[in-house]
Amino acid sequence: MPTEDTQELLLPRSRMANERLHALIPGGAHTYAKGDDQYPENLAPVISHGRGAHVWDVDGNRYIEYGSGLRSVSLGHAHPRVLEAVRRELDRGSNFVRPSIVEVEAAERFLATVPTAEMVKFAKNGSDATTAAVRLARAATGRPRVAICADHPFFSVDDWFIGTTPMSAGIPAATNELTVAFPYGDLAATEELLSRYQDEIACLILEPATQSEPPPGYLAGLRELADRHGCVLIFDEMITGFRWSEAGAQGMYGVVPDLSTFGKALGNGFAVSALAGRRELMEWGGLRHSGDRVFLLSTTHGAETHSLAAAMAVQTTYVEEGITARLHALGERLAAGVRDAAAGMGVGDHIVVRGRASNLVFATLDENGQPSQEYRTLFLRRLLAGGVLAPSFVVSSALSDADIDRTVDVVAQACAVYRKALDAADPTPWLAGRPVKPVFRRLV
Structure with missing residues (x-):
């Protein structure tokens, strides 16, 4: 020592x-x-x-x-259950020209753990997942602006968020203007923002909980505001996922977002993140609809078998232990x-x-x-x-x-x-x- x-x-x-x-x-x-x-x-x-x-x-x-x-x-x-699951897949190959059976097994396991979601797509990091959620919200609503919770420190390395931080060098002012902010816990201020930019805000994105519990009725109130103003409610569950409950803060507080993002604890150090949500929205990034296609998430390494195996082992360990x-x-x-x-x-x-x-x-x-x-x-x-x-x-x-x-x-x-x-x-x-x-x- x-x-x-x-x-x-x-x-x-x-x-x-x-x-x-x-x-x-x-x-x-x-x-x-x-x-x-x-x-x-x-x-x-x-x-x-x-x-x-x-x-x-x-x-x-x-x-x-x-x-x-x-x-x-x-x-x-080096958790033994996670390493055992990873080693099993390493000998079987990690990436193929077509989806592996592990992808559907991991999706089934995730959606059983987070039953408030109907579809899921995996990636490697949290930024890709949150940016995909924002893109999906913009596509579904036809609106340009993103409303972020001003009290939460980080959402993405991508321009729509980093432009709001002191490290905004290299990001055009026109991009920064499309991101607005609302305070955590203040429904009246959020409603004022939505009214000021009536029919312009595609989504509200926030961590559902941070260093203090959500005020009584706050998350439900956001759900109602999003519905009334026609925007998408996104929960960033990178931290709250698994640490609040296996199903995240949405599982604990009983308020269902339209989209949510998970990562961090999901892989116990292995690179895996997830975008999950309502089928109606997630299918915009799929092949079974007749509208304009959304380039949702398309990552060469997003479905590496050993990382998905790690995620499944993590979820099993959380529940069983x-x-x-x-x-x-x-x-x-x-x-x-x-x-x-x-x-x-x-x-x-x-x-x-x-x-x-x-x-x-x-x-x-x-x-x-x-x-x-x-x-x-x-x-x-x-x-x-x-x-x-x-x-x-x-x-x-x-x-x-x-x-x-x-x-x-x-x-x-x-x-x-x-x-x-x-x-x-x-x-x-x-x-x-x-x-x-x-x-x-x-x-x-």
Whole structure:
């Protein structure tokens, strides 16, 4: 495990690997959220391998890992049931000139798990699925505008969304003008938006739930608004899928969207995503209708047999082993421990755990109660020093009670340093470098 003293936590091989990454890969990672700018300076471990809830860096340090694969590895790394399913398919070939029988089996399994949908099409990443949903909504309604929930951080790498972020370089203004925003939880503001752009908005797209529960009647109210204004309701279930319930937030709250998108936990780290929804809409991308054809999803690797086998194994494991309930139980234990540790060190108002138990994040607040990247840096440094890799507190089912207890101990040690920085009203002496940075920012 890394040493307790952050100043002695040296990652020479990781630093060299990060330099190689930046020399060859723009941003030094294939997802901006994994960039070394998200970690304290010179403390961005490069991973060698993982098993269960633990990962090892190239320097030989072991960490208890949270937020595994940006929430995609919810069963833990190298899960045996998933690997067994994948290995069975690898020996049989992975991609053919015609659909494999695995495609229909995976579709049947998915629609049995998410019975609110009638058809499904698989892809490799969440952005392809959400963009396909938007294209389908525009085709079905004949309308150009997309309404996104302003309070949700990410929907797609494609222009219709990225143009709304500070990283909008390279996206035409005319594209940006076609995307409008509505606030989460505010039906009146959403209705005003729909009325202002009467007959122009093709869809409302949002995460059905985030760090707090939907206000009573909110999702049902959105369903009614979408119906009344003739637009398509899209639930982005990339995070809520499986973590809220096996059928996602729509299965938990009983509100059925027209279209929904799934990914992340669906493959336990293997590349698979899904667009699902009402047959009437999904068939616009098919061959059994008489209207204009919609180029919905057409991906060479979208139906790789081993990824679909992984998805089927994940769904079976969730149902048979009660994984969603376990995620919630582990998250509740962790949240309670972290809150007690923070309160015990006098920083309970500054290190704040938020979110559903299966999807916990934390906020780091300064002496004035304002969000602080400097204090986040301090906190992350101390966690890393104690062998905890935690850009969030999102749990996997592979965590043990001992892992949770160890994490809470490390958090308590971090909180003691946090208290010293608050008393000094200056975290700088504990940063040992530049602060971590937000993902979405205009300048490097």
